[in-house]
Amino acid sequence: MLELRHLRTLAALHETGSVSRAAKRVHLTQSALSHQIKALQTHYRLPMVQRRGQSVELTDAGKHLVALAETVLEAIQATERGLAKISEQASGSLRIALECHTCFDWLMPLMDAFRQHWPDVELDLVSGFHSDPIRLLEEGLADVVIGSENKRRRDIAHHPLFCFEILAVLPPDHALRRKRILQAPDFSGMTLITYPVPEDRIDLIHHVLKPAGIHPERRTAELTVAILQLVASRRGIAALPSWGLKNYVEHEYVIARRIGSSGLWSNLYASTLKETAARPYLRDFLATAKNTCFATLEGIVPLE
Amino acid sequence: MLELRHLRTLAALHETGSVSRAAKRVHLTQSALSHQIKALQTHYRLPMVQRRGQSVELTDAGKHLVALAETVLEAIQATERGLAKISEQASGSLRIALECHTCFDWLMPLMDAFRQHWPDVELDLVSGFHSDPIRLLEEGLADVVIGSENKRRRDIAHHPLFCFEILAVLPPDHALRRKRILQAPDFSGMTLITYPVPEDRIDLIHHVLKPAGIHPERRTAELTVAILQLVASRRGIAALPSWGLKNYVEHEYVIARRIGSSGLWSNLYASTLKETAARPYLRDFLATAKNTCFATLEGIVPLE
DNA sequence: AAAATCCATGAATATGGTTCATAATTATGC
DNA sequence: GCATAATTATGAACCATATTCATGGATTTT
Numbered sequence: 001m002l003e004l005r006h007l008r009t010l011a012a013l014h015e016t017g018s019v020s021r022a023a024k025r026v027h028l029t030q031s032a033l034s035h036q037i038k039a040l041q042t043h044y045r046l047p048m049v050q051r052r053g054q055s056v057e058l059t060d061a062g063k064h065l066v067a068l069a070e071t072v073l074e075a076i077q078a079t080e081r082g083l084a085k086i087s088e089q090a091s092g093s094l095r096i097a098l099e100c101h102t103c104f105d106w107l108m109p110l111m112d113a114f115r116q117h118w119p120d121v122e123l124d125l126v127s128g129f130h131s132d133p134i135r136l137l138e139e140g141l142a143d144v145v146i147g148s149e150n151k152r153r154r155d156i157a158h159h160p161l162f163c164f165e166i167l168a169v170l171p172p173d174h175a176l177r178r179k180r181i182l183q184a185p186d187f188s189g190m191t192l193i194t195y196p197v198p199e200d201r202i203d204l205i206h207h208v209l210k211p212a213g214i215h216p217e218r219r220t221a222e223l224t225v226a227i228l229q230l231v232a233s234r235r236g237i238a239a240l241p242s243w244g245l246k247n248y249v250e251h252e253y254v255i256a257r258r259i260g261s262s263g264l265w266s267n268l269y270a271s272t273l274k275e276t277a278a279r280p281y282l283r284d285f286l287a288t289a290k291n292t293c294f295a296t297l298e299g300i301v302p303l304e
Numbered sequence: 305m306l307e308l309r310h311l312r313t314l315a316a317l318h319e320t321g322s323v324s325r326a327a328k329r330v331h332l333t334q335s336a337l338s339h340q341i342k343a344l345q346t347h348y349r350l351p352m353v354q355r356r357g358q359s360v361e362l363t364d365a366g367k368h369l370v371a372l373a374e375t376v377l378e379a380i381q382a383t384e385r386g387l388a389k390i391s392e393q394a395s396g397s398l399r400i401a402l403e404c405h406t407c408f409d410w411l412m413p414l415m416d417a418f419r420q421h422w423p424d425v426e427l428d429l430v431s432g433f434h435s436d437p438i439r440l441l442e443e444g445l446a447d448v449v450i451g452s453e454n455k456r457r458r459d460i461a462h463h464p465l466f467c468f469e470i471l472a473v474l475p476p477d478h479a480l481r482r483k484r485i486l487q488a489p490d491f492s493g494m495t496l497i498t499y500p501v502p503e504d505r506i507d508l509i510h511h512v513l514k515p516a517g518i519h520p521e522r523r524t525a526e527l528t529v530a531i532l533q534l535v536a537s538r539r540g541i542a543a544l545p546s547w548g549l550k551n552y553v554e555h556e557y558v559i560a561r562r563i564g565s566s567g568l569w570s571n572l573y574a575s576t577l578k579e580t581a582a583r584p585y586l587r588d589f590l591a592t593a594k595n596t597c598f599a600t601l602e603g604i605v606p607l608e
Numbered sequence: 609a610a611a612a613t614c615c616a617t618g619a620a621t622a623t624g625g626t627t628c629a630t631a632a633t634t635a636t637g638c
Numbered sequence: 639g640c641a642t643a644a645t646t647a648t649g650a651a652c653c654a655t656a657t658t659c660a661t662g663g664a665t666t667t668t
Contacts, residue, residue, distance in 0.1 A: 002380060003308055005625085020645060032626050034647055039625095044384075046391050054635060054645070061390050068383040072376050076306060079372040080348075086365050087350050309656085324614060336657050338616055343656095358614070358666065 001043070004076075007069035009036050010048070010058070014066045015295055017055045024302040025294060040065075077284065081117055084280030090120055092143075092279060097126040097133050099147025100268065101195045102224055102241050106293055107146070113288065118281045129197060137273050144282070145271045148203075157277045159286050160303035161268040162293055166203055167245060167256040169231050169238040174255070181258045184212035191236030193227050196220035203266050204239040208259060228254060239264070243297040267303055305347070308380075311373035313340050314352070314362070318370045319599055321359045328606045329598060344369070381588070385421055388584030394424050396447075396583060401430040401437050403451025404572070405499045406528055406545050410597050411450070417592065422585045433501060441577050448586070449575045452507075461581045463590050464607035465572040466597055470507055471549060471560040473535050473542040478559070485562045488516035495540030497531050500524035507570050508543040512563060532558060543568070547601040571607055 005026075012022035013033070023030040041048050048062035058066060084090045094114070098107065115123055126142045134149060134156060136142035150158040168182050176186055187209055192202075199218075200206045209216065219236055221227045227238050231254050245256050258264075270289065276282055293300060309330075316326035317337070324334040345352050352366035362370060388394045398418070402411065419427055430446045438453060438460060440446035454462040472486050480490055491513055496506075503522075504510045513520065523540055525531045531542050535558050549560050562568075574593065580586055597604060 002384075004306070018645075019647095028625095029627055030646070031628080031648085035625075038647080044387050044391070046387060051634090051646080056646085061387055064383050064386050064390070068379055071379050075372055075375050075379075079368050080306075082368050083348050083350060083365055086368070087348070322614075323616095332656095333658055334615070335617085335659075339656075342616080355615075355664095360615085 002040075004072070006036055006040055007065065007072055009033055010040075010062060010065050011069040011073065013037075013049065013056070013062075014058055017057070019049075019056060021301075027302070027304075077287070080280070081284060084284075087280070089280050090118060092281065093122040093124065094118075094144065094281065094285060095122075095124040095126050095142045097130065097136050097142040097145045097147075099133050099145065099149070099201070101197075101222070102244055103146055103268070105224070105244050106289075106297060110285075110289055110292055113292075114281075114285055117284065121281050131198075134271055137271065143272060143276055144285070146268065147271065148266050148268060149271065150267065150269050155274050156271055157274045158269040158271045159277070161270055161286075161290060162297075162300040163265055163267050163303045164297075164300045165242045166239050166259065166264045166266055167242050168204075168259050169228065169240055169245065169248075169254050169256055171232055171234045171237075172252050172255050174234075174237070176257070177255055179257065181261055183260065184208050184214055187216050187237075188214045189216065191217045191219055193219050193221060193230045193236040193238040195227075196222065202239070203264060204259065208264060241266075242299045246298060269303075306344075308376070310340055310344055311369065311376055313337050314344075314366060314369050315373040315377065317341075317353065317360070317366075318362055321361070323353075323360060331606065331608075381591070384584070385588060388588075391584070393584050394422060396585065397426040397428065398422075398448065398585065398589060399426075399428040399430050399446045401434065401440050401446040401449045401451075403437050403449065403453070403505070405501075405526070406548055407450055407572070409528070409548050410593075410601060414589075414593055414596055417596075418585075418589055421588065425585050435502075438575055441575065447576060447580055448589070450572065451575065452570050452572060453575065454571065454573050459578050460575055461578045462573040462575045463581070465574055465590075465594060466601075467569055467571050467605040467607045468601075469546045469603060470543050470563065470568045470570055471546050472508075472563050473532065473544050473549065473552075473558050473560055475536055475538045475541075476556050476559050478538075478541070480561070481559055483561065485565055487564065488512050488518055491520050491541075492518045493520065495521045495523055497523050497525060497534045497540045497542040499531075500526065506543070507568060508563065512568060545570075546603045550602060573607075 008026055009022065009028075012025040013019065016022045016025055019033050019037070020030040023033045026033075037048055044061065046061040047059050048065065049056045050059050051057075081090070096107070096111075098104065111123060114121075126136060130136060133142070133145045133147055134153065137145060137156060146161070150160075170176060176182060179186065187204075192204070194202050199210070217236075219230065221230060224240065224244060227240065228248055230236060231238050239259065242256065245254070248254050249256050270286055272282060294302070312330055313326065313332075316329040317323065320326045320329055323337050323341070327334040327337045330337075341352055348365065350365040351363050352369065353360045354363055355361075385394070400411070400415075402408070415427060418425075430440060434440060437446070437449045437451055438457065441449060441460060450465070454464075474480055480486060483490065491508075496508070498506050503514070521540075523534065525534060528544065528548060531544065532552055534540060535542050543563065546560065549558070552558050553560050574590055576586060598606070
């Protein structure tokens with residue numbers, strides 16, 4: 001019999017185009033999904049997926065169920081928001097502190113949607129740079145911190161968002177363009193274009209260059225597009241999350257290369273006080289954040 | 305976490321207004337529903353039902369979930385019809401043979417809905433009286449027989465619909481009006497107004513009067529309204545399913561009385577060939593039949 | 609007052625979804 | 639091309655948990 005888990009599974013399968021990726025997405029085993037899909041297919045006597053070499057494609061039947069999943073899961077979210085209103089837990093504040101500048105890319109549309117859904121929640125961005133953003137939570141100056149920190153602390157809950165790869169960004173005619181993978185020594189003598197934050201907040205420096213004893217020059221820019229402009233006009237190279245690069249790479253504006261043989265990866269968490277984690281609007285924020293990120297951002301991987 | 309079973313349960317609770325009746329409706333124990341409701345309430349930190357003496361009422365929160373249930377369950381049914389279309393099992397014939405005349409009351413709107421949902425299924429009523437309607441299935445002259453027979457037969461599947469009470473219908477000024485419950489001897493010397501079918505097809509005669517050696521006169525009419533007309537004009541008394549009587553009783557057109565201390569009950573089944581039972585449109589027909597009957601017909605009880 | 613009905617609750621049960629281990633199949637690298 | 643890696647399918651074992659069972663309290667009916 002059809003259950004919500006089947007709908008969630010098919011939605012994930014539709015997004016990811018692979019059983020094992022979908023399994024990570026819904027925090028189950030690949031085997032579990034395989035069984036689920038098989039059960040669906042025997043129940044409806046219809047194939048739901050069609051293997052196309054390495055990627056699986058949904059059949060028409062599968063797409064019908066995906067469409068169902070979208071309406072059903074949205075309807076559920078909507079009434080759960082309604083229930084939160086009834087229980088009078090629909091108001092409060094959601095002040096977001098961002099550790100990672102690139103996150104503006106996906107945070108903006110998310111905030112727009114959130115404002116619609118929770119008109120009584122005071123939505124805000126905490127501006128400025130903070131050496132210990134988690135402390136903002138304890139000081140009551142922010143309600144969520146979006147960053148890569150996940151050290152266990154009293155009263156703090158780190159909600160895993162996703163895992164993403166940081167790629168080196170070079171101008172198309174750069175001397176290193178032939179190398180598919182860049183290693184630490186490749187960066188010596190280069191100018192690194194970064195956001196204006198301390199060195200140990202930049203993963204490339206903190207985890208790759210500093211351990212290798214390499215200290216390239218730095219130049220900073222506030223906005224991602226500005227960094228890309230500088231790279232394209234050969235003022236230096238940058239290291240940015242893979243998801244925002246696709247368009248620029250496709251237009252051969254810049255090229256992107258892996259850093260280290262297994263890549264440079266970073267995790268993103270949404271950290272809150274444990275008490276605020278229970279609030280319905282916070283839970284809804286986290287859920288839709290993950291949903292929209294996995295739906296729109298390419299190359300990101302579920303965490304935990 | 306919310307699951308479809310919770311939605312089904314709340315929908316049933318909304319229809320029946322009682323946990324134990326809802327439990328029968330979804331073929332579970334009263335205890336199971338109690339646990340489900342409790343789980344929902346602790347999960348959303350909201351009461352979903354409010355006990356009002358003997359009947360339970362849904363709270364606002366509960367009503368939200370009921371509304372969700374309606375949209376979700378309908379959406380599921382709709383896409384399951386779509387899947388049947390894909391698997392090309394959406395055509396065929398559904399010729400319905402009715403053993404019980406009163407069933408026209410609920411069958412008509414059901415057939416209208418069915419025609420919309422399955423435009424490619426040839427929908428028909430098998431007219432005339434048949435001594436052994438089940439044989440129509442084997443002879444290929446009908447696809448469903450709606451009646452009270454449930455004898456095990458090779459290749460025949462009896463799908464339980466519901467159980468209903470047959471009440472004696474009297475004119476408001478009848479001599480027996482003082483008795484709350486009528487017994488077999490009360491019928492001696494009366495004229496019985498029935499549908500034009502053989503005696504052993506009339507439950508009152510077959511199960512109550514004949515065993516008591518009572519053989520009242522009979523007069524027949526084709527339509528339920530005609531029977532009620534005759535009763536109201538004191539031409540005799542009748543025995544009819546409780547569900548269709550409500551309006552007439554409320555307007556004091558006729559009065560209705562229980563037959564025997566525990567009442568005279570009859571079961572209704574939809575019988576098909578076992579092979580036809582698998583067809584999607586047949587399954588959909590059965591499901592919506594039960595849904596609409598339980599939603600619109602009062603005083604009926606789930607079966608099996 | 610007693611009987612009957614209905615709902616809540618804790619413990620036991622049983623269903624079935626998930627994981628584990630492994631095989632089969634398909635890409636990718638050398 | 640062969641070997642390696644990655645992905646999916648499958649059967650058995652396991653485990654979670656929904657349901658049932660047994661019971662008590664509460665309310666209504668006779």
